[in-house]
Amino acid sequence: MTAVEQAIKTLKEHGYKYTDKRENMLSVFAAENRYLTAKEVQLGLKERYPSISYDTIYRNIYTFVELEVLEETELNGEKMFRFGCKHTGHHHHFICTNCGKTKQIEMCPMNFFETQLNGCQIESHRFEIFGKCENCS
Incomplete structure (x- = not known):
């Protein structure tokens, strides 16, 4: 489908x-x-x-x-x-600021941020990196 x-x-x-x-x-x-x-x-x-x-x-x-x-x-x-991204598994995106194309980022920085937010209860997160892709740079 x-x-x-x-x-x-x-x-x-x-x-x-x-x-x-x-x-x-x-x-x-x-x-x-x-x-x-x-x-x-x-x-x-x-x-x-x-x-x-x-x-x-x-x-x-x-x-x-x-x-x-x-x-x-x-x-x-x-x-x-x-x-919506159909890729299974936890991941984030690089988004080209010129053409809007995306690339998957498999690494998640939440482990670092969790140590910085001691005592806080994180309910969700979203991590996006913006820049120019190889075709637009």
């Missing part, structure tokens, strides 16, 4: 109806396979849906995030989204 098919199945399981716009929006994420802004998604849909509103895109993206179909990050004050 493709990522788009799985996402549509998840939407249906949570009571959301299927629409061509939602499928095409998810297809933009699948084709790009990187973090995208809502504006980039709107540009990707412009030819097929010239009048699609930014609000419609943003509202659907946040539905996808809520259902854990997409994951989000923030770069330079702007929210960016991509399909």
Whole structure:
């Protein structure tokens, strides 16, 4: 099952109806396979849906995030989204600030931080490194 098919199945399981716009929006994420802004998604849909509103895109993206179909990050004050990582096992990401592509980082720095936060109860964490990938640097 493709990522788009799985996402549509998840939407249906949570009571959301299927629409061509939602499928095409998810297809933009699948084709790009990187973090995208809502504006980039709107540009990707412009030819097929010239009048699609930014609000419609943003509202659907946040539905996808809520259902854990997409994951989000923030770069330079702007929210960016991509399909949730299907890699199993605990890992983190390097994110290119130019093209939005990601690379997995297998090492987790939490052991260091746990020693610095004595007495604190850590509930979750997220570790991302930002920079330029080998193609953009």
